[in-house]
Structure formats: structure tokens, C-alpha cells
Amino acid sequence: MATNSSNGATKQPPMPSPLRFSKFFQSNMRILVTGGAGFIGSHLVDKLMENEKNEVIVADNFFTGSKDNLKKWIGHPRFELIRHDVTEQLLIEVDQIYHLACPASPIFYKYNPVKTIKTNVIGTLNMLGLAKRVGARILLTSTSEVYGDPLEHPQPESYWGNVNPIGVRSCYDEGKRVAETLMFDYHRQHGIEIRIARIFNTYGPRMNIDDGRVVSNFIAQAIRGEPLTVQVPGTQTRSFCYVSDMVYTILVSLLSVVILIQVLGVIDYDHIYA
Numbered sequence: 001m002a003t004n005s006s007n008g009a010t011k012q013p014p015m016p017s018p019l020r021f022s023k024f025f026q027s028n029m030r031i032l033v034t035g036g037a038g039f040i041g042s043h044l045v046d047k048l049m050e051n052e053k054n055e056v057i058v059a060d061n062f063f064t065g066s067k068d069n070l071k072k073w074i075g076h077p078r079f080e081l082i083r084h085d086v087t088e089q090l091l092i093e094v095d096q097i098y099h100l101a102c103p104a105s106p107i108f109y110k111y112n113p114v115k116t117i118k119t120n121v122i123g124t125l126n127m128l129g130l131a132k133r134v135g136a137r138i139l140l141t142s143t144s145e146v147y148g149d150p151l152e153h154p155q156p157e158s159y160w161g162n163v164n165p166i167g168v169r170s171c172y173d174e175g176k177r178v179a180e181t182l183m184f185d186y187h188r189q190h191g192i193e194i195r196i197a198r199i200f201n202t203y204g205p206r207m208n209i210d211d212g213r214v215v216s217n218f219i220a221q222a223i224r225g226e227p228l229t230v231q232v233p234g235t236q237t238r239s240f241c242y243v244s245d246m247v248y249t250i251l252v253s254l255l256s257v258v259i260l261i262q263v264l265g266v267i268d269y270d271h272i273y274a
């Protein structure tokens, strides 16, 4: 199930600069990727850079991301890397925004929970402010954690979740829920073109060995010949998604008319285009 963009918009987005339509103006698509030095972000950047019409700007504070993930693009004329924390304003001109910036592994987002919630709330407000100012379409990477400890299995996008507002994961769960609310309110109130991708547990190359998530932990433990640690109660289930499938779906989501989509392990591509 997915939410379609035909509902709810009360106002057209502001027009970009008239220079954008000038025949002398460069026609490249200028794309901002926040968190572009991270695990999923850097794979997304690789894909965007494959298109010669794209100019890619990455904003990252390198808390969990690394310049190493982007080293093949550093110095490329269509690529720019900015050390920037999204909790601060960013005044640039772009056509599209992929807003990924936020630590996603529980051990990292719980390390500084106040910073995590600021990143989700103030960071998303700043990116929406930017989208409004320049008329850019914006995609937020949300999370399966918006369902909290779900009482429905599997969860459709229409399920509202079962979330603890004061738990140790709340900085992330509730932070992303507020971020989603902000996205929809900017859409309804200001006509901003939004997309939300609810990302489930993703794995693949460039995952940090110390990431702490179950797939990387199990692989690292297996390589070291250590026992695999299954945390209590041991009956948890997850839907896993390989990073290239994830990136493909994020890219298609921004271009499609569907506002809200879950990115699970098994991707129904026909459904994305619905």
C-alpha cells in the first residue's frame, strides 16, 4: 500500500529562479544528498553520479559517515563535499534533496540521543525550509522504527504503530515520526513536493564493521570464529534489504508520484510505479 501525491496539496511550490529556463543556463540537475558519506548515502551518490547530467552536493558531518566512502568522487567536477551538520541552516541552490542525514544504527543513535532528535527534527526543518525556498522536491529516509513495537504483522504504510515515547529508542523512533509529520505539513501547508521512504534493515558493502546491526555483527563474529550473539528474546523478526535494492527504490521514489513507501527486503517494482 502507498500514499498517492494527488491528495492534500493546498498550494503550488514556489518557482525556481527564471534563469533555470534560460537557454544559456546549465541544464544539469543539482542534487543535495545529506548524509551522503554514510553507508546508504554513498551508494546513492555513486548511482546519481553515473548520470552525467547530475551535479551532486553531499552535506555530511562525518559522525557515522566517512570521506573514504566518497573518495572516488573527490575532485570530480560534478561533485562537491561539504562538512555540514544539518542542524544548522544550509543556503544553497538545488533542484532535488535526498535527506538521509542521521545515525541509523541503534548503538550510534543512542550514543547522543539529544543530538539524534535534534538531527531529525531541526535537521528536517532546515531541509524543508531549503526545499521551500528553492522549490526543490525532497525525499526523507524514514524508518521501519516508526512502527515501534508493532502489534500488526506485516505492517502496511497505513498502520500508525505502537511506539514508546520515553524509551531509549525514542530519540530515533519519535524523531523520525516528527520528521514525517513535518514533511506532510510542509506539503499540505506550502505545497512542497515530498517523498518518504520507510527503510527497513539494510545490509551490504561499506557497512561499518562496528555498526552494531545484526547482519554486520553476525558476519564479523563468523569471520572471527566467535559465537553469534542472538539478543533476547530471540524471537524478533526483521525484513532485510540489500543496499543496491534500497538505493534503486529511493531513486525511483523521488521520481514517482507515490509519497510514502516502505522499502522492504522484497521489492515490488510494479507497485512503486503504481
Ligand SMILES: O=c1ccn([C@@H]2O[C@H](COP(=O)(O)OP(=O)(O)O[C@H]3OC[C@@H](O)[C@H](O)[C@H]3O)[C@@H](O)[C@H]2O)c(=O)[nH]1
Residues within 6 Å of the ligand: 104, 105, 106, 142, 143, 144, 145, 199, 200, 201, 202, 212, 213, 214, 215, 217, 218, 229, 230, 231, 232, 236, 237, 238
Ligand atoms: O548482534 C546482534 C545484533 C542485533 N540483534 C537483534 O537483531 C534485531 C535487529 O537489530 P539491528 O540492530 O540490526 O537493527 P533494527 O532492525 O532494530 O533497526 C534497524 O533497522 C531499521 C532501520 O531503519 C534502523 O535505522 C536500524 O536501526 C534486533 O532484534 C536485535 O536485538 C541480535 O540478536 N544480535
